[in-house]
Amino acid sequence: MSIIYNDFVIRFANVNGSGSASANGMFAKALFRMGIPVSTRNIFPSNIQGLPTWFEVRVNEDGYLGRREGVDIMVAMNAETYAEDVAAINPGGYLLYDNSKPLGRELRRSDVTEIGIPISTLLLSEYDDPKQRGLFKNITYLGALAALLNIEFDVITGMVSTQYKGKDALIRPNIHALEIGRNYAREYLECPLKFQVRRTDEVGDRIMIDGNTAAALGALYGGATVCAWYPITPSTSVAEAFERYAERLRIDEETGERKFAIVQAEDELSAIGIVIGAAWNGARAFTATSGPGISLMTEFLGLAYFAEIPAVLIDVQRAGPSTGMPTRTQQADLLAAAYASHGDTKHVLLFPATPRECFDFAAQALDLADRLQTPVIVMSDLELGMNDNLSEPLEWDDQRRYDRGKVLDADALESVERWGRYLDLDGDGIGYRTYPGTHPEKGAFFTRGTSRDEFAAYTESPEAYVRNMERLELKWRTAATLVPKAEIRATGKHAGIIFYGTSALPMEEALDLLADEGIHLDTMRLRGFPFGEEVYRFIEDHEVVFVVDQNRDAQMKTLLVNEGGLDPAGLVSIRYYGGLSISADNIQRQVSEHYTASKLPRLTEVKS
Amino acid sequence: MSIIYNDFVIRFANVNGSGSASANGMFAKALFRMGIPVSTRNIFPSNIQGLPTWFEVRVNEDGYLGRREGVDIMVAMNAETYAEDVAAINPGGYLLYDNSKPLGRELRRSDVTEIGIPISTLLLSEYDDPKQRGLFKNITYLGALAALLNIEFDVITGMVSTQYKGKDALIRPNIHALEIGRNYAREYLECPLKFQVRRTDEVGDRIMIDGNTAAALGALYGGATVCAWYPITPSTSVAEAFERYAERLRIDEETGERKFAIVQAEDELSAIGIVIGAAWNGARAFTATSGPGISLMTEFLGLAYFAEIPAVLIDVQRAGPSTGMPTRTQQADLLAAAYASHGDTKHVLLFPATPRECFDFAAQALDLADRLQTPVIVMSDLELGMNDNLSEPLEWDDQRRYDRGKVLDADALESVERWGRYLDLDGDGIGYRTYPGTHPEKGAFFTRGTSRDEFAAYTESPEAYVRNMERLELKWRTAATLVPKAEIRATGKHAGIIFYGTSALPMEEALDLLADEGIHLDTMRLRGFPFGEEVYRFIEDHEVVFVVDQNRDAQMKTLLVNEGGLDPAGLVSIRYYGGLSISADNIQRQVSEHYTASKLPRLTEVKS
Amino acid sequence: MTFVAKPKVHHPRLPVNELGLTRRDYEGPVSTLCAGCGHDSVSAAIVQACAELSLPPHRFAKISGIGCSSKTPSYFLSRSHGFNSVHGRMPSVATGANLANRELYCIGISGDGDTASIGLGQFAHIVRRRINMLYVVDNNGTYGLTKGQFSATNDRGSTSKKGKPNLYEPIDLVSMALQIGASFVARSFSGDKRQLVPLVKAGLMHRGFALIDVISPCVAFNNHGGSTKSYEYVRGHTESVVAADYLRNGYVAAAEEITADYEPGTTEDVRMPDGSVLRLFKLDHDYDPHDRVAALTHVQERQAAGEVVTGLLYVDPHASDCHEILDTVHRPLNTLNEADLCPGNEALAAINESFR
């Protein structure tokens, strides 16, 4: 049998709340530490205990990190989903299960190798506390997998030791459970399997981190001092990580006091209100939420746009309108965020694709919000935010200074003789702010969501209203020059593909798959909204342009067409919105189908 | 001097809360009763007392009802705005003012005829109560105008009598005040002026009514039993009118009890929640609000879309994002309403252009919401909702039956053997509902905003989720066939103009103005969203298509392009968003400029 | 609805009620909550109360917000419609549902996060509107479904699972309801079925707004030592002042014996128009469940002392409900048709005339 190294998908089927997460996490971490690129996906229910949950690890030495359809090794530990789990295995794959009870006839598959391990029975003799047995079940199959896949055992034991540092009493029994699994496999099963791992150095200096933690660190490094939030999956861990790190890194040495304030608000309306109040008063503030929260923040976002208050939001998108599928991923809040609020409003969006970008963009969003005096929304999603992703290490240039934008201090106010909050002196649509309490006589003004003139005086004059709205439009064009540029890889091919956020994960692989069938695409990864001219140049330069959206309504395509006045005919929409992240196979299938349908030429040779 | 009959604009400049409204209203009503088409515009501040307010009446025998720029007769009763009021008068126009105090030199205009009437002085001798004097001031200039413009005096006195029916004590002094004004004018001024009125029969059987009252009557006739609302200008009078009429027309003869329930909710989130709860439980329910309310209802609208609950909203649009200009008009909530909520959501919109349509569409919205099991938003605006507009009389076909949509009663449930709430049996994307409590064993289900299968069972299956969203998309296409068709006037011209709502008011005049310069346009007035194919056919059939929007961001153009996959290049946006309603002159100017700029051919002959 | 159905075969030994139905007919599909979650006991209490009252199991409207608690309406009374709406807005949806059909028994289920945080405004205003419903809060002091953040009912100093103390004073929904003027205010404990079931009955049959704040421990996130919402803590710190029972017309006699359990305690019978009886057992002699202000004072004082007062704390058996206030017809609004609602074209002609 030909051995396949470092290239397979393994899925663990467990019961929610049964403590499988840590064992499964250790599995992925072990391979990562062996230098093998892995990507993990936690497919969990909106439930705390008892419902089915899956953990998927893709192992791929070429660095393909997107979701791949089909499973090579299924670790089936949940009787309830047994049937569908067995059905999901690729022909030639493996089924690892607990054969303490015999496997039902109807479930057998001739094209799948069964690996039965009597885990329950084994543990019965070893531990008398049933709760312990439950937990160690997971550790035991981890031990068996070590043998079956050739995972360096001491890497795993090492992790156990670090994980339980402090509670040393737990280390031994855990390692023992690992050994039970390993030994059984060694003794009774032919190890290793066709699928094996082996140490490489493909990981390099990358780290494995979830996007929410990275975003929280970005906000912390970016100087956010006020965080107001309301719990909601999948964004909760942003605020929780911010608190955890702030309690370590934001404590005043002398006094031990805190250089931050975190408020778990009573709801999202309050959370965004707190952010806006804090930012109005000169503090850097942010909130993290998901779709339903964005909907509730709509009115306040309109106020911040019109009253020109900085605000940073991190929208970790989940699936569906309304509650939808709260534990699934999508990119379906684009329209809601871009045009949030009644009246003519538009908001700046950033689209991170990696944890590193979650960190960078969270920090940059604070600069942009201050510079543009408007809300900036970082559009992450569950796939990026809640799963451990391989990522470039986080970096901070210690020379970097925060851009607080156009703010007049007391001295500056002394020097100007007639200041107007909404005067556009620089032709970029941005006026000069003052913080409350700056100067005894000058610079005070009344901030309002109602129409006002350049000097912040209330007015209902049509001309003043239009002047103000036109200035905001000009500011919008300024924003297009300040948001992160699209990442373009163009070599003059006649077709291109546009994508953003987590659609980047499967893209490399999709492109290679397409290349194999003679389809070669230039690529553009969007990173900011409003779009810079490079975005429209890329579209002009290509006869066919695919736009990948993880939503039903092709929302990014809508933004491109609407903001650029493009002919939508030129844009071919590639969509997936089932709630799992889009796979390379899926992208390849849809692009390929379009080529066939519209008889586009395929090249066997890559030009250029 | 050549006399101009029934064709002028008169503007009354008053102080808010000084009781001028009723006198000014009587002025307009008097001409209306003389059979002369008039349109009125109340340009008021967001204030209760003391700030400037204007009331404008356009008198036009040809039936042009849109706002016309420039004023022929200015009744300047507010010292604070004197300068701008005088400046607003067209050359050759008239200035009527109280010359008890002399008019400041700097204000004089050689090209304007001053009509000074010592109103205060006249009243001083007649009434000793200063409060009375204040009120009668308005009646006095009304009397003077009667003489100056040749208004039939008994028409006015007749109105006074009916207005104060009951409080007869008030009739005499009011009529006396009228006479003071009239007599002074007759004696000391040359009457009548160049601008005069004369009885005609151009009004026909039309009525003069505000759109909000008409919408309220539509909801009442349409069978709404639950009204939940929260006060907000300019929508407040919808709920207030509904209550007023329901208390007359919806009382149970025997018991005297009410066949309706009105709740002034604590806010808009509650108002829409009540509407959704009532509709879920089988009652017809609606709310009326404006932009800020729509923003707050965003999350709930997503629930209603996804859980498929009927709901009717009347959005009386006002100007601006955030609070903006709450007493000014705009059409700027289109995007916010059409795509309200996170996730992939779309909502049905109706666009009334006249009070009659406010009535018809409010009633029809209740049918559509039940038929489509989704929210329907009637997009009115302040111009239409709060001003008295000439309108076809309201009509109701007594044979008409409410369309409650697909609802299974107990018998129907008996006959089906496996019912699924979200099964699409008819291929229109619409399933069969049941009301709570219908049947002892069958038809109960759990309504949720979370993903579910055809039988309403909770599921996180990607396939089930996609099936459901695709069905909703199909239902959306069904909606396009049910909403009111666009009103098209096409005679094969090469250019067309698309408009909706109150942009219809100045359109006739704009078209005539354009025709005078050789520009002839086919027209399409949009009345519903999603758009029917007739809409796209009209666009295809014309080389140049203008789209009139009373907002900054060309929101209707965006909807047309996005939903129809059109090339925006083909659509020329005509926009006005100063908060007054768009004028014929403005439309003509913009269209004409485009013709010139792009060298489009003008015809001196109208073809066809 | 398809679900893991429990066998609906009539178990011979299961007692049948007046309608010939057994408990099973009032149940729902198997709960997906954590084993031991207090919320499941609340659901069970509702099932038992409805069965014992012999109410038709399809004549309920079950409304909830979002949360583990708000999921529970799908686990009881499966013959009735339920509506799992949006977070914190159950009161408004329930208001609409009740306005549309006054004949259905309206049960609102919410959580402490759903009601005391995001939903506090709607909660206060539904009390004011006197909607005729039973409003149950499954109060566990935490956000269960989002994994254990403090809720607004969590006591100051009570600790998280990780041992962090809560920094803020709690919002006490019972005190708030009393202060705003709810006509039926009770508190109970999911672990005390004997107290809870009769309260649910009384609350269901009460005309007007009835609140039961049920302390319902979250075994996953708030049942540890240091928490004041754990089974153990609550058991040790409750003071029950007034127990209640609802005896249906004709069944008064049948239930006499219950009374016995409650000695020593003075019993008060409140007779309802329909002949049924609300029976109050005063466990604290000087406590008067008809004195709103005194009730509020007592609850606040005991709370300051770290005690949780439970039972039927206040009831005004003759309170009015929203339909009385709004003077709506007795036929459900959702049954009215064109003939009832549409004034017709003639009336419209007259209206047109008034605008000429």
Next chain:
Amino acid sequence: MTFVAKPKVHHPRLPVNELGLTRRDYEGPVSTLCAGCGHDSVSAAIVQACAELSLPPHRFAKISGIGCSSKTPSYFLSRSHGFNSVHGRMPSVATGANLANRELYCIGISGDGDTASIGLGQFAHIVRRRINMLYVVDNNGTYGLTKGQFSATNDRGSTSKKGKPNLYEPIDLVSMALQIGASFVARSFSGDKRQLVPLVKAGLMHRGFALIDVISPCVAFNNHGGSTKSYEYVRGHTESVVAADYLRNGYVAAAEEITADYEPGTTEDVRMPDGSVLRLFKLDHDYDPHDRVAALTHVQERQAAGEVVTGLLYVDPHASDCHEILDTVHRPLNTLNEADLCPGNEALAAINESFR
């Protein structure tokens, strides 16, 4: 900001305060509210209080929601920044503002619609959070700016201008604040400057959350007979229990004589850390402004009797505020810079390591 400015020339006869400023320096542009609106009196009281306390007129943050009342921050303290935010959400905006700069005096102005209807949830939660601010409600029982609908504080039976009675029980913000645990709760009347000005001073200087519910009649829509929020009705139905004054460090002596006015009444001086004094004049001998539960009981009982209790109803002079609870640094957060906030790349390298 351009506005109809009042002449700022120092009128010789105007007294100057410690900062050499006169009342004029604390005023704002001319109000656009109706002549006689109670709200303007409240603004005047704030101007006088700030001037008499010699507070720097530019060191305030004035936050409001939407409404006639919420417009007033533009009519006083024009040297300070103001923020007219969105309807009902002032508390959250004020919370953010106070977190960002703890050194500014934070004044929140709201209306009864703004606070008791749409804003009730935020109101309750800002009380819980103990934000250090003065929260003033211009309470007129109606929605002034939208022309006179009943608000949630309007009393049951009180009539509209057209004579329609209000059907619902009022929400009493004072009772709610007391019940939730506000550390300074007062009620006053815009027509009683003598009572209001000192209360504003005391509220401004109180550390923690201070509420003043000011009954402030709406002359346009709710000042008729039949209304319980009219000047006349309120004058006839108020019972003042505790008057208060705030005497700044060193100015205690100077103000002794005021005390005289209040005989007979027992006086209590609460000394503040900075040496200033909160002086309480008990007008009702057995009323204890430090007993929260008793205060709540009293207010509720008098309300039932149709009486409006006014004065400083409850104060805990030693209460904590949100910054103490959150243990934030004493420097305003909005003054911290990179050096204070950014842990630097080295720390980041260590963090990276923890993810390998």
